[in-house]
Amino acid sequence: MATSQPRYRVPAPKFRPGDEPDFSDLKLQPAGEAKRPGIDCSWKDTVDHATGLVGALDHNHQAVGEWNPELDPDTLREGLRHMVLTRVYDERMQKLQRQGKMSFYMKSTGEEAVSVAAAMALRDSDMVFPSYRQQGILFARGRDIVDMMCHCISNSRDNLKGRQLPVHYTWAEGNFFSISGNLGTQFPQAVGWAMGARYKNEDQVTASWIGDGTTAEGDFHGALTLASTYRAPVIFNVVNNQWAISTFQGIAQGDAPSLAVKGLGYGLPSIRVDGNDFLAVYAATKWAADRARAGHGATLLELYTYRAAAHSTSDDPSGYRPKEEATKWPLGDPIERLKNHLIGLEEWDEQRHEAMEAELNDLVVKSYKEAESYGTLHDGPLSPVPSIFEDVTADTDWRLIRQRQDLGV
Amino acid sequence: MAKMNMIQALNSALDVAMENDPNVLCFGEDAGYFGGVFRVTAGLQKKYGLDRCFDAPINEAAIAAMAVGMAAKGLRPVAEIQFADYIFPAIDQIVSEMSRIRYRSAGQFTQPIVVRSPWGGGIRGGQTHSMSPEAFFTHVPGIKVVIPSNPYDAKGLLLASIESDDPIIFFEPKRIYNGPFDGQADGALQSWANHPKGEVPEGHYTVDLNKAEVVREGSAVTVVTYGTLVHVALAAAEKSGIDAEVIDLKTLTPYDIETISDSVKKTGRCIVANEAPRTSSFSAELAAQIQEDCFWSLEAPIHRIAGWDTPYPHAHEWSYFPGQQRFINAMKSVTETV
Numbered sequence A: 001m002a003t004s005q006p007r008y009r010v011p012a013p014k015f016r017p018g019d020e021p022d023f024s025d026l027k028l029q030p031a032g033e034a035k036r037p038g039i040d041c042s043w044k045d046t047v048d049h050a051t052g053l054v055g056a057l058d059h060n061h062q063a064v065g066e067w068n069p070e071l072d073p074d075t076l077r078e079g080l081r082h083m084v085l086t087r088v089y090d091e092r093m094q095k096l097q098r099q100g101k102m103s104f105y106m107k108s109t110g111e112e113a114v115s116v117a118a119a120m121a122l123r124d125s126d127m128v129f130p131s132y133r134q135q136g137i138l139f140a141r142g143r144d145i146v147d148m149m150c151h152c153i154s155n156s157r158d159n160l161k162g163r164q165l166p167v168h169y170t171w172a173e174g175n176f177f178s179i180s181g182n183l184g185t186q187f188p189q190a191v192g193w194a195m196g197a198r199y200k201n202e203d204q205v206t207a208s209w210i211g212d213g214t215t216a217e218g219d220f221h222g223a224l225t226l227a228s229t230y231r232a233p234v235i236f237n238v239v240n241n242q243w244a245i246s247t248f249q250g251i252a253q254g255d256a257p258s259l260a261v262k263g264l265g266y267g268l269p270s271i272r273v274d275g276n277d278f279l280a281v282y283a284a285t286k287w288a289a290d291r292a293r294a295g296h297g298a299t300l301l302e303l304y305t306y307r308a309a310a311h312s313t314s315d316d317p318s319g320y321r322p323k324e325e326a327t328k329w330p331l332g333d334p335i336e337r338l339k340n341h342l343i344g345l346e347e348w349d350e351q352r353h354e355a356m357e358a359e360l361n362d363l364v365v366k367s368y369k370e371a372e373s374y375g376t377l378h379d380g381p382l383s384p385v386p387s388i389f390e391d392v393t394a395d396t397d398w399r400l401i402r403q404r405q406d407l408g409v
Numbered sequence B: 001m002a003k004m005n006m007i008q009a010l011n012s013a014l015d016v017a018m019e020n021d022p023n024v025l026c027f028g029e030d031a032g033y034f035g036g037v038f039r040v041t042a043g044l045q046k047k048y049g050l051d052r053c054f055d056a057p058i059n060e061a062a063i064a065a066m067a068v069g070m071a072a073k074g075l076r077p078v079a080e081i082q083f084a085d086y087i088f089p090a091i092d093q094i095v096s097e098m099s100r101i102r103y104r105s106a107g108q109f110t111q112p113i114v115v116r117s118p119w120g121g122g123i124r125g126g127q128t129h130s131m132s133p134e135a136f137f138t139h140v141p142g143i144k145v146v147i148p149s150n151p152y153d154a155k156g157l158l159l160a161s162i163e164s165d166d167p168i169i170f171f172e173p174k175r176i177y178n179g180p181f182d183g184q185a186d187g188a189l190q191s192w193a194n195h196p197k198g199e200v201p202e203g204h205y206t207v208d209l210n211k212a213e214v215v216r217e218g219s220a221v222t223v224v225t226y227g228t229l230v231h232v233a234l235a236a237a238e239k240s241g242i243d244a245e246v247i248d249l250k251t252l253t254p255y256d257i258e259t260i261s262d263s264v265k266k267t268g269r270c271i272v273a274n275e276a277p278r279t280s281s282f283s284a285e286l287a288a289q290i291q292e293d294c295f296w297s298l299e300a301p302i303h304r305i306a307g308w309d310t311p312y313p314h315a316h317e318w319s320y321f322p323g324q325q326r327f328i329n330a331m332k333s334v335t336e337t338v
């Protein structure tokens, strides 16, 4: 029997299914207010930023303040396109998963700016260690969509030979590390890579992403310790999308006033950013990359956003949060906001937007047709069965030779 | 040639590797300025600079992860875990990451890493400085486990490991850092100075990974072991007068099944031995494979010598450690069976 008075505090989200979500008492710093410190700043200069909110797009969709990256309209349209493509792709892949074309899928709906704006602010030669929810990076870096799909449907052209769950991409050519299913492991690895780049006298910056829930893992703290100690050129992105499957972010955050604030204890400049504001994510990433490249070390960015879709195709959020939360989210939708900004600049309009959506939709449909022609997980062809014995180590020893014989392939 | 103990031989291997390849670097807790609590990295920071041999924070997971990132970037990191007993915080980075990155990226990223760690019992280290956790790692596809038993092999195997393109867990039997050990707690300390394997070339050479060595030829029984127990087995053969053939495995994964089965088919009897607790220890794998490959040549059941299924005790270390008498008893019992 549950006791009426819990004997210790177990944090709970404000709203559960059936509640009317109302975020009006979430006090968020208005866009344009936060100052932009110099890239050689210390953690002390970001104490307010760690609990504030860096934003550049205001409620009227105007670019304001010191964090406005002043991007030209072509760049903004490019960002919009990558974000829309990410969303269209996610929608399509989710549907195809429901039709049994792949085993599993994870959308990034509502968080597209986090990956797309960051990837655009970085150089293509910069290294990324993402989690499973930054597919936007791949679109921003121009990865072939058919190749991405071939991976997701685990067919004969999957560049990972069917070894990884869908969305756990690897693309060495695009400086995109192998995505792990083990949460947080990529954070300290990114520091090792960044140190390697310094060691080789390269000016490459390394960026990594984890979720709010994953900040509770030891690897988060190990990574910050390493980066602080060795002053590594790395950008730590914490995507606070409010949820870790069914667990609200307060379970990882505890009594800390934000997730960004955790970086201050390691002596790292730490900034909370409006993750649904394309301009702010771009500006903050660029600032952190410039800092890293100039030898000032690591930065922690908390990207404040909302996971608008289910955690994955295996999840149903209606069991733990109100349906309307995503639409009530005070920071809006990143695509809508950038679109309205461009419309305000008279550099975009509804017709062009619809036409772009239709075009990208066609592209995704057409790409899937081609991908499917190389096989699907369900119907094959897959990578050849003997390939399961390849790439374990550089050489194949007697054990695998015998085991392959046992399997009869 | 020079006379070296195992610490000097390992240090020499690192020195040669760092001299030859600017991508080799080493780090660990106390491994930089001071040169490691066992002094295996002594002098390397001074010789090669702060960024090639340095102190790491006390976070084994982060140490392993740093190696993962560096190796993916194309370096050849040699990470030290201060004691094998403290490798567990790093186990996720080793087991889920390092070992699988080649496989899960289909060869796009590789992991040329050596994780070195002082290992094993016999030094009155109690339960947190005596463990033999090799079986946790021999169970993992994608990593190799190497355990030398003398200075010559230690240097040659460490150089081969650093040059390997796959991750290697390199366990160093700390009881024999300074001299071989015959398995008798109260025996006189021995030194490597008069041992043939204490003669170590100063320059570069490698000892084959994946190759075991018959270190004593014999006809009565085959003893398969590695690390400190190689010397215990040799001493037991001399003392008992039983003509044992002793195989030093050196590389546990993949182990050299050919050398083992050639020997067992010749002697018809076999003892497999390790220090770790008996259940699921590496000797279980050896026994299973040997009976599969050599069943029709066996004249007696395969005998296992291992630590007990208890944590490693402090005061009663010598009732736990598989010493000389246990080997003699096993050799007698296995050779007496008709």
Ligand SMILES: Cc1ncc(C[n+]2csc(CCOP(=O)(O)OP(=O)(O)O)c2C)c(N)n1
Pocket: A131, A133, A181, A182, A183, A210, A211, A212, A213, A214, A215, A239, A241, A243, A244, A245, A307, A311
């Ligand atoms: C080490 C580890 N523990 C648990 C899991 C299972 N798991 C997968 S995703 C997830 C939630 C992660 O939430 P968060 O870090 O906020 O990232 P998000 O999914 O919101 O992007 C959990 C618990 C895992 N993959 N790895």
Ligand SMILES: [Mg+2]
Pocket: A211, A212, A213, A239, A240, A241, A242, A243, A244, A245, A307
């Ligand atoms: Mg989350």
